[in-house]
Amino acid sequence: MRLSVRISSFILYPMTKLLEEAFDKASQLEDAAQNEFAEFLLSELRSDERWDGLFARSQNALARMAEEAATEYRAGKTESGGFGDE
Numbered sequence: 001m002r003l004s005v006r007i008s009s010f011i012l013y014p015m016t017k018l019l020e021e022a023f024d025k026a027s028q029l030e031d032a033a034q035n036e037f038a039e040f041l042l043s044e045l046r047s048d049e050r051w052d053g054l055f056a057r058s059q060n061a062l063a064r065m066a067e068e069a070a071t072e073y074r075a076g077k078t079e080s081g082g083f084g085d086e
Contacts, residue, residue, distance in 0.1 A: 015023075026037050072078050 018048060029037065069078075
């Protein structure tokens with residue numbers, strides 16, 4: 001039976017009821033399953049952080065490309081068509 005409880009620096013962090021329910025259920029798993037769940041969750045959070053960073057750093061380039069495309073469209077240098085067109 002697990003009795004350990006950890007509160008980071010005695011600060012309680014609020015969470016939604018759904019997240020609280022998920023962690024409550026996860027706390028009832030065997031140690032190996034808890035670790036597997038934790039590794040999965042942390043991996044997903046790191047991936048989200050990485051993608052957020054990549055998108056944030058690409059905004060200037062995307063804006064520049066959009067302006068170039070709009071300029072070409074206004075100059076009549078584009079053709080009709082798109083993805084899925086045969």
